[in-house]
Amino acid sequence: MDGMTDATVTLAAWGPDDLPLLERANTPEMTAHLGGPETPAELAQRQERHLRLMRTGEAVMYRIELGGVAVGGIGYWRIDHDGTPAWEAGWNVFPEWQGRGLARAALRLLTQEIAARHDRHLLVAFPGVDNAASNALCRTAGFEHRGSGTQPWRGSELSFHIWTLDLSPLDLDGREPDLDERFGEGVLDEKVWWPHYLPHWASRERTAARYSIAPDALELFIDADTAPWSPEFDGDNRVSHVQTGQFSGARGSTIGQHRFRDGLVVREEQPERRLHLPRYGVVEVRMAAVRHPDAMVAFWPIGFEDRPEDSGEICIAEIFGSEVGEEGGWVGVGVKRQHDPRLRDDFEKIRVEGDLTQMHDYAAEWTPDAVRFFIDHRWVKTVRQRIDYPVQLMLDLYELPRADRTRDVAALPHTFRVERVRTFPRS
Template sequence: MNAAVTLAPWGPADLPLLERANTPEMTAHLGGPETPAQLEERQERYLRLVGAGEAAMYRIEVDGTPVGGIGYWQVEHDGTPAWETGWHVFPEWQRRGIAGAALRLIIRLVAARGERTLLVAYPGIANPGSNALCRTAGFTHRGSGSMPWRGGDLAFNIWVLDMSPLDLDARAPDLDERFDEGVLDETVWWPYYLAHWSSRERAAARYSAAPEGLELRIDRDTSPWSPEFDEGNRVSHLQTGQFSGPLGSPTGQHRFRDGLVVREAQPERRLHLPRFGVIEARMTAVRHPDAMVAFWPIGFEDRPDDCGEICIAEIFGSEIDDTGGWVGVGVKAQHDPRLRTDFEKIRVDGDLTAMHDYAVEWTPDEVRFFIDHRWVKTVRQTIDYPTQLMLDVYEFPRADGERDVAALPHVLRVERVRTFPPA
């Protein structure tokens, strides 16, 4: 779906959109069409609830063309205040990813309100498309139910998206790295970026550790770390593990392109390999179009399929502006056939070059993502193997081959990195 999916506030002139959706095909999972009087009452209810602040209703538009509707409204779920959401997309616009895009926009709007931490949906049990959409949007299935509806019984599934903030007050970390000893603790950190695809000399980090925290740095004389496989990319990086095969083999962590072979044998390092729990970094971004910072645990990969990536934060300097910027979060399958990539960019207001907290809460069933302890995304997938932390700043080459040396060094500042065992 390349066209722009947007939401426009539902208005007094939108009754024809309800009428267009009131067909046997569109209402098959809702007990059938409504009468004209019922549609008029529904339209009046939408406008009344929106005016009272108890709901928000929208047209779904594709490049300005109305293609359906979506909204959320106040309910209680198991005695807890919540928002309920529902949607429809006209048949000729279905199977294009439009409903999924609209639901992601609604989730962002609900999360930004911060008033209620639960979003619920009750699609019909016989509606496979809407149930699949809830699952892929990060909702948790919490059972099913039925109720009288339009002269019959409506059987529905219960889906819940928990948007509660990250609470660490009662939890003790098993790693609380402040980088304040003046030297890097190499029982935790391996200061080389995927050196098996290059060499320790080329992949060595430029860094300093001081009471103010860690600085990872790309300097004027920093060379591309692996020109054979990664062109002119420069990086300064720490990781908490190292696994790769013998010289000349294709075995190694983060197989980021085809044709990789080990160029320098590396010692195995199992330093700090969390599996479930909370992983958090407090760090800054770099506002420069050639730079990117990231914090992304990856599978230790001693088994080839155990290679998925949990991208806690990926921030391109080109995507930072005067009022905020975009932070990439989510799961990347890489070469793990059990995973599907579920990654998106979250708009964050404020100065991203100042310190912010980026974290995940990882369980056997899901990964919840947080920025400054505020929930931003849930990925409902199972990642059940140890991961190593990957912390880095990149400088990407320009098409003309020139570098902006006046802007160097590019510096990623990290105040702390913490991990917490499962609750």
Template sequence: MTASDPQVTIERWSRDDLPLLEWANTPEMTRHLGGPETPDEIDRRHARYLVSWESGDAEMYRIEVGGRPAGGIGFWEVEHNGAPAYEAGWNVLPEAQGRGVATDALRLLIAHVRRRGDRSLLVAYPWAENAASSALCRRAGFEHRGSSTGPWRGAEATFENWVLDMSPQESAGREPDVDERFETLDRARWWPFYTPHWSSRERSAARFTTGPHGLALRIDEDTPPWAPDLDGDLRVSHLQTGQYSGPPGSGVGQHRFRDGLVVREPQPEWRLWLAQHGTIEVRMAAIRHPDAMTAFWPIGFEDAPDDCGEICIAEIFGSEIDDDGGWVGVGVKPQNDPRLRADFEKIRVEGDLTAMHDYAVEWEADRLRFFIDGRWVKTVAQRIDYPVQLMLDVYEFPRSDGARDVSALPHVLRVEHVRTTPAS
């Protein structure tokens, strides 16, 4: 989808949606399903979609783009290799194809399955010839588990087996190698400056307290913009667990957030607390204020220029917190790593996000599974295979009129702990 495309939604299948099945029942649309069905078969399918909502063993939805019907999507109970699962299926009408509609609709469907919470596997079995559906599964975080051949409408067909593992976070019997509680700030782990090579240690220095209740990172009334000519009036209070940059005047440095950056102040090289695979987690409380954002986002140490991808474990804008919950951004951002593609989305979380919540990633060789309060929320099926440093911060964004809400200051990010656990 592009910024100009209308919003994709999925709505409960209704009695008025029979024409959608008829529009999709063409030779072109059914070429990977064994061909069109008869009118009686279409009527029976429509009836099953309606009845399934009452029985609770399936949920079928109408895909809409800007309020106009664009296809269908749903899930139903199956067994996969003897384990209970839901199977997903979908179709998108030709006029809505090639615009990311299926991708958005599948993500919305996954959110429904996640909230239902009664089965930890979601599977899809597209025909082997259906490369577009397999690509969609891959983008949505499904893992390819081989292929199989079986009967289909009186003939044999070969299916690709795609599996999305939605099981909760596994922590039993695994001990962290580092369990940071912030009773003090351990300078053997933390560098209290925000990428100071692009600015200076003076401007990017963190404001914080530590103690028995953990860390409090704060932005005060007199916190200066960290790099005003590069990033406007953005203010940051930040800790990171590594530092790497080149000589003054070079473009070598971590988190190249815009073109044309040059190192202004030379920095030491610190390899303090780097992780590579395993579990990374934080317990923290967000800030409900429209100018504030809190985040925990490990990035590549970047001693090699391409090793710079971001694993966003939690990104929470204060403007996206409400009385009932809020939105938490999770996923992978390539930054400047050409081997990665952006796979980031915002997950709705019910409850008070200004209270303590747990955010984590299980990072394996070829996938990353993200969790909030121990519950699975997203899988990214990509490979990141280099050390990352931890990035923990609170931002205050400038307003268009230049004003600041000083009555709300300080903005304080509270953190109980940060942990890393090696891969088993």
């Protein structure tokens, strides 16, 4: 994983010449939730403490930089929290740079680093109760609110909220899957998989998956004579896809799964299929991306949508071939609300080092209160929202249309290889 860059925000190691950054943050405005400014001697002691703890490995401190310009500071240091070894995090962004999402970007880099490099996987933050911005950042970054507290601080008392974020890797030891699909039988198990892509918005004929069962892998492919799946509603997009459920209304109705645009109308009535519809637990796929600018692969469970609001999406992996290089690429993960008014979009792209066209594991651990996302069993993101209905699994290969409507026929077929899909019931 690359834990050091996020867009134009970078983290640079705190150094001996960075006392002026502490002085710059030592204003009544910047210290309003910390008991007010410190004296010059106290700032010098703080600077010395930063450097000493960094030398011993008890803390890691950074400048937050935007295009090489220092805009604040962030760091983490060892603590014990309720008897558990943990890290405590703190941060600041200078007033002229606030409101641009820089603290959030820096915190994302910090959490990625801790998950990738350290054995302590509990991160704790204690923003003041009146620090609305920092408390909101903890909430949107996936921290769990664990109460409040008060302690003596600088001759007075500091009241704070307690936020925790579990960065531990995915642990499946001792858990038994209720689906362990390894595609080793030579045929697709249609008691689990429906080999069509949203056929209600087109037809079963147009949306039939093109696939083969290779040794120990499902291969979905798009070749030269693959036609657009729904030109009426989705232009020149071509798809090869399997899913584990199907629900839609009568022909001519607007009832159907994954209403991806306005004006959709059911073009062919479909049988209802409740094949494999997990609700909570772990959902995992082992798959390989396609490195071509026209291709995209994805694994995204969606609400079965027998009620229109039960339509949220848990995007476990969405990988555009245009964002895959020889040494790494970007993987989209998170929650998309679709038509569920109870959800909000919380989706981002995670940088992964290594060849994404080789097999990697992508997973989500889903509980009633949150979804934790993992790549190669390493934590990458937590979304603290409630998705309380069954979902169906969706495995997709897309060929996305070009503006000039040409196709790179010489590169075809695009082939999406999936080695394994597993689900584990809630423990």
